[in-house]
Structure formats: structure tokens, C-alpha cells
Amino acid sequence: MSAQPPSKSAASSALPPFDPRDPLGLDDLLTDEDRAVRDTVRRWAADRVLPQIADWYERGELPGIRELARELGSLGALGMSLTGYGCAGAGAVQYGLACLELEAADSGIRSLVSVQGSLAMYAIWRFGSEEQKQQWLPRMAAGEIIGCFGLTEPDHGSDPAAMRTYAKRDGGDWVLSGRKMWITNGSVAGVAVVWAQTDDGIRGFVVPTDSPGFSAPEITHKWSLRASVTSELVMDEVRLPADAVLPEVTGLRGPLGCLSHARYGIVWGSMGAARASFEAALDYAKTREQFGKPIGGFQLTQAKLADMAVELHKGILLAHHLGQRMDAGRLRPEQISFGKLNNVREAIEICRTARTILGANGISLEYPVMRHATNLESVLTYEGTVEMHQLVLGKALTGLDAFR
Structure with missing residues (x-):
């Protein structure tokens, strides 16, 4: 004899309550580890960002950015989907949940983390030499060094193939010249990943920001992303050693x-x-x-x-x-x-x-x-x-x- 279906009242009592903040029950898709990552980042944002973000936004600044970076590093949020070199090695869903919680506080905070981990650190992790990875990634993962990523130029945004920044060989060195625009973290960065034309095609360079000829004037008078550091990068014949180039990729x-x-x-x-x-x-x-x-x-x-x-x-x-x-x-x-x-x-x-x-x-x-x-x-x-x-x-x- 087949089992009888549950009564309508029994089925209704077994249903979880409707949650207006999670109407589809998407929380059920997450593992316990996913939820732990989400809740950790949410608590940090509630404690360190939300009480002050309106003031930071109104003033058009992100004070204490280096301290915030170190705190984010201690959470494992910097380069969190990368493996090795002090990175958390988290899954993509967990990294996404962290981004959601950070941007629920403010897009500028998520941009800080995204540029650090998904652009500057990822470029070195994916295309760099072992020496470059060892030199930069552990300190970037800890938030001890902030990174930026120089691709967009004043006249070339959606068409990066037309970039004018150029790196030429001079003996055993590279000499880098050009400008990049709208660069998050630029004026507080200790290292910049800069993309430039070369005789061999577009190449990436790992540029310490204290290199002679490198400057990063901050862009002000913004009406968006006000609680975020945005800069121009200026390279005036910045001399770099041969091993500054990212060796594992050429082209866009x-x-x-x-x-x-x-x-x-x-x-x-x-x-x-x-x-x-x-x-x-x-x-x-x-x-x-x-x-x-x-x-x-x-x-x-x-x-x-x-x-x-x-x-x-x-x-x-x-x-x-x-x-x-x-x-x-x-x-x-x-x-x-x-x-x-x-x-x-x-x-x-x-x-x-x-x-x-x-x-x-x-x-x-x-x-x-x-x-x-x-x-x-x-x-x-x-x-x-x-x-x-x-x-x-x-x-x-x-x-x-x-x-x-």
C-alpha cells in the first residue's frame, strides 16, 4: 500500500517561516563555512565601516586606509581566493559573499579589497615569477603593502590596446613612461602593476611606488566613490630592473x-x-x-x-x-x-x-x-x-x- 501524502496542515507546519530579507531561502545554498565567512566580514563592516562611512563619504576621504587594509588582511580578505603566499585560498562563492558584505557597507571598501586582491595580487600570482610572488604577495595578503593596477589611461579606457604608456629597453633595464587614470589605491600604494606597450607587445610591470620618476597625485572633487582613494599614475622615465616585468604573459x-x-x-x-x-x-x-x-x-x-x-x-x-x-x-x-x-x-x-x-x-x-x-x-x-x-x-x- 502506498504511503499517504502528508495532510495540508502537517505540510504547512513543516515549512520554515518566510524571511522578508531572504524570500527565496538562498541561505540554504550556503555551507556552514560560507556562512562563517559571510558573518565574519559582515561583523567587521558593521563595527569598522558603517558607524563612520557617512562622515567619510561627506568629507570625500578614507582615513586610516592602511590600518583598514591590515585589518582586512588579518580577516583573510585580501587575495582571499588565491592560494599560497599567505592567501586564504577561499572558494569563489566565499570571496563573492565577502564582496557582497563589504559593498553593503560601501563600494569604496569593496573596491579597496577588489583592486588589492583581484587585480594587483592576482596579476602577480597568475603571471609573475616566483621571486616576484615571494617578494610581494605575503605582505600584500597581510595588508602591510597596498597595491594598485594601472591599465586605464586618460584617453584610453574601453580600448586598452591603444594605450600610450611605453616601456623601452635600455641595456639590462626597462624605462617606463606614461600616465594612468582613475586608479584606485594609487596614492597609498607601495606597489603598482602597470601595463605598457613594448616592442614585444603589451607587458605588465611590477613597479615599487618609491621608484624615481613615479608619482600618484590623488583625484579629488568626485561625486561618487568618495570614500575611496582614486589617483592618477605618472611615470616619467621610471627605470626598472629586467626582472620587473611579469614573465608569464604578453598581450591583452x-x-x-x-x-x-x-x-x-x-x-x-x-x-x-x-x-x-x-x-x-x-x-x-x-x-x-x-x-x-x-x-x-x-x-x-x-x-x-x-x-x-x-x-x-x-x-x-x-x-x-x-x-x-x-x-x-x-x-x-x-x-x-x-x-x-x-x-x-x-x-x-x-x-x-x-x-x-x-x-x-x-x-x-x-x-x-x-x-x-x-x-x-x-x-x-x-x-x-x-x-x-x-x-x-x-x-x-x-x-x-x-x-x-
Whole structure:
């Protein structure tokens, strides 16, 4: 005789309660170790960033960045998905969860970690010599040395193949000259990974920032990523030894591979900014009263909240899927473009909708919404603009190159 299905009342009592902050139950996808990583980073951000971030943002500075870097190093958050050399060797999903929690505090904090680990450290780890790895990576993983990554130039952003920065041989040395623009961590970095044209093609160079001829003036008067150090890099005939070049790569494959690693973190991080804005709007809607009741009781507000929740948790589910593919060694660059294009675009829309729920309060730094919205305007552009990721996907879908 076949077993009888459970009664409707028994089935209902077995269901977990609905969680407005995790409506799809995505927490079930995480391992205990995943949750431990997430919770550790969340507690650090709540303790060290959230109480002060509005003030830092308003002042347009990130004070104590070196101390913050050392604390992040002690958490294992710097180069956390890399193995060896003092790096944590965490999985891609765990690294993504860390990015989400950091950007839920502020995009500038996630950018600090992303540029350090996914760009500067990853370039040395993936393409450097053993001597370069031993010299730089342990101290960078500990946060003792901050790194930056010089690819974008004043006149060449989406087309890095046209860069003008040039390195020429002079006897046994290299002489590096040129300018890079919009470089996170630049003026506080102890080492810069700089990409330059050479007679042999585009090469990467590991440049100590105390080298004669190297300077990094800070870029100010920003209306986005204000709690982040952004700089120009100026190389005026910087003389480097022969072993400063990254030996394992020539051509754009090097910097673009680093960018793919960084873009993956943005897929997760952007959902952190979206989550913080959604939760601020949800809490506000339940307490702000108009026309005699909380505004969360009106249909239009509920429609906004429902749409925000759908896009937020679809984005987190997409990020988790891409993380699993990365852990399995099956994540393609086009799939990272898919995630970056969707999640940042949707995160901005969530922030803008949250702002409408908060009304005039939405523009106040008493709430995180406008800060996240303005930060995401930069995130939308860096590591590949919307248009570039659309063209990456367009080429993958059609087999036709529309970049030129």
C-alpha cells in the first residue's frame, strides 16, 4: 500500500517561516563555512565601516586606509581566493559573499579589497615569477603593502590596446613612461602593476611606488566613490630592473584576465549595495506613516518592494551560480559579463526605487540609499561599461564582432 501524502496542515507546519530579507531561502545554498565567512566580514563592516562611512563619504576621504587594509588582511580578505603566499585560498562563492558584505557597507571598501586582491595580487600570482610572488604577495595578503593596477589611461579606457604608456629597453633595464587614470589605491600604494606597450607587445610591470620618476597625485572633487582613494599614475622615465616585468604573459590576455577576476567580485558586490538600499526602504516603509497608516500598506509601495526583492534575489542567485562555475573551473568571461551587466544595472534601479520610497529622506546621508546609488554610477562604468559588456555578449550570441 502506498504511503499517504502528508495532510495540508502537517505540510504547512513543516515549512520554515518566510524571511522578508531572504524570500527565496538562498541561505540554504550556503555551507556552514560560507556562512562563517559571510558573518565574519559582515561583523567587521558593521563595527569598522558603517558607524563612520557617512562622515567619510561627506568629507570625500578614507582615513586610516592602511590600518583598514591590515585589518582586512588579518580577516583573510585580501587575495582571499588565491592560494599560497599567505592567501586564504577561499572558494569563489566565499570571496563573492565577502564582496557582497563589504559593498553593503560601501563600494569604496569593496573596491579597496577588489583592486588589492583581484587585480594587483592576482596579476602577480597568475603571471609573475616566483621571486616576484615571494617578494610581494605575503605582505600584500597581510595588508602591510597596498597595491594598485594601472591599465586605464586618460584617453584610453574601453580600448586598452591603444594605450600610450611605453616601456623601452635600455641595456639590462626597462624605462617606463606614461600616465594612468582613475586608479584606485594609487596614492597609498607601495606597489603598482602597470601595463605598457613594448616592442614585444603589451607587458605588465611590477613597479615599487618609491621608484624615481613615479608619482600618484590623488583625484579629488568626485561625486561618487568618495570614500575611496582614486589617483592618477605618472611615470616619467621610471627605470626598472629586467626582472620587473611579469614573465608569464604578453598581450591583452594579461590585463583582461585580471579584469575578469575583478568583475566577478562586482557581480556579488553590487548586490550588497542593492541589499542595503532595499532593506533601508523596507524598514522605512513599515514605520513611515502617511494618510493614517504606514506607507508599506499602500499598493504602489508594496509593488515597488516586491519588484526590488525579485531583482535583488535573482541577482544573488545569478552570482551564486557564477561562483559555483568558477569553483568548478567552468566560468567563461562572457558569463562574467552577463553577471556584471545585469547585476550592476539592476542594483542602480533598486537604489533609485528605494530613494522614491524614502522620499526626501532618501537624499540624506542619514540613510545609505543615495550614497549607494552614486557609488554604483562608478561601478556601472569601471571594469567595463554597460556598452562593452553588451558587445561581449552580442559577439558571443552572434559570432560577429561589433567592437569596431
